[in-house]
Amino acid sequence: MINSSGNYCIYSKVLTKQALPLAYGLIFIGGILLNGVAAWVFLHIPSKTSFIVYLKNIVVADLIMSLTFPFKIFADSEIGPWQLNTVVCRFSAVIFYLNMYMSITLFGLIGFDRCYKVVKPQFLTSAHTVRCSRIVCVAMWALHMLISLPNSILTNKTPTKDNSKCVDLKSTLGVQWHQASNYTCLAIFWIVFLLLIFFYSSIARKIYFSHRKFKKNSKLSRKKTNRNICTIMLVFIICFVPYHIGRIPYTLSQASSQNRCEEQKVLFYIKELTLLLSAANVCLDPIIYVFLCQPFKQRLYQKLHLKMRTSEELENSRSRKSNAICETVVIS
Template sequence: MYTFVFIFGFFLNGINLWIFFYIPSNRSFIVYLKNIVIADLLMTLTFPMKIISDAEIGNVQLRLFVCRYSAVVFYLNMYIGIIFLGILGFDRYYKIVRPMNNSFFQNVFHSKVISALIWAAMAFISIPNMILTNQIADQTTKPTCAKLKSYLGIQWHQASNYICISIFVIVFFLLLTFYVSISRKIYRSHQKFKRGSNAGRKSTRNIYSILIVFFFCFVPYHLCRIPYTISQTTSDGYSCQNHNNLFYAKEVTLLLSAANVCLDPIIYFFMCQPFRQMLFKKLHMEDKLQDTERTFKVSSTQPGLV
């Protein structure tokens, strides 16, 4: 399954990077989307190492590389993507609910500074997990990542996990709040003028699409991550069977999180008009672009479509 996700994810994000290369960063929205593309592509590039390691094709040194570097880069970029999806929701919220107020998140220069700070902060949280995975591997058995960490490494791993879980929870509930606020704004506009805002309807669909990605990809994994982390960092109260059950639950739900690299491109297509225009231009499908834009305009003017 990871092989399929890797193939499709690498193909889609490679195209995304190619398309966004031709789109100028003249809007904060574009800046945030480009950061998500980079995070998704880097996350995708870690899949081959995990595939080889889990298939037990490589040696112990490969397993050490996965635990020390590859897995850390995977989680680093996953949570960077989560943060930027939350910022996109905030951007849509301000555009519809507070159209007369300018947020510093919507300034191009500030968006680049914010992006750099996010990468730096997440790197600060993640890099110690690489440094503190420094124990000697047993050459006769397949070591777990937890056993390769020092005592301080176990403590940092646990703390960084809780920080990342907190990031997810905060972003998820913020997105829910944004969706409710935008929906209420559109409903009041409809009640007052007997029609809804086209921009509002589009932003509602945009927030809704992000929520679907969050719910499908990230909620199941984070429901499993807390008990799995506790089982990794302490042996009290966990039988061998419980360890195995938590491990399998974590692996299955982690696959759903990895599939996020295949779903984010769908968000780009529907949320970003310059992306659609450049994509169709590069594929020499300008007529198809006009039909698609016409369909979007017609659906936006139909009553009851949110």
């Protein structure tokens, strides 16, 4: 691959053409199976709360995101024709990022929804109705399409077999929009991430003081709440933080006219490996649903003809009876 200064950079074929496509293949299989099951379960759960509406939209985003993986797999492994790389640059990569950031935004909305209902339940308004949450979701989808889709439209140069980099297929305006959308998406992630820390810290603090006041079953309920909060934050930290740290220097390197080959290779490897972690999020989200959404867990067990353990049923019953705040966080 030729860098911007004209030097020929050779990337590891074992990594780019074998290891990464294999890893994406496994994630694709897991993502389709797990999110397929999640979609099947959510079809049998009525959208009675904004929380359920947001989770259903995450399932849709993860399913669409998973469907883009085969294009990357075949293009990177060079199994398909060279024109497949153009399809990835113009369409599947754009759809991948659109749905990834939509999923991130939805988790931010869930964090706000949970925090507001726990910390300020006396101020609940129509902002938390199902109808309003659906409008918010439509607005967020429209916003992310506005950010992402011009990258597809402005990738309009005539492709050749030697144009192996997506940036080579972009017009001058396309390169500028690509950079602008990258920085916008980076800002979206870090804002959502910091807000999630604030939201869930506020929830944990509210429940801690509530349990200190009422005492009853506090240890059990607090443990369940902390588990859910830690699960969400751990997934975000593992899947998204490394990529959004590595993406900054990689985006800057694409715009630079002076890139040493070794530096370019290191940044490329970091970007690809951390992007793999972000892609793996489609397999972890369905696991979050089990911890975060009690109706999902109950319906899943019912559809699979499994019986919940007595301890779990007792825990859920106690949680419902003893603490309405915990019920709001866990949706039990």
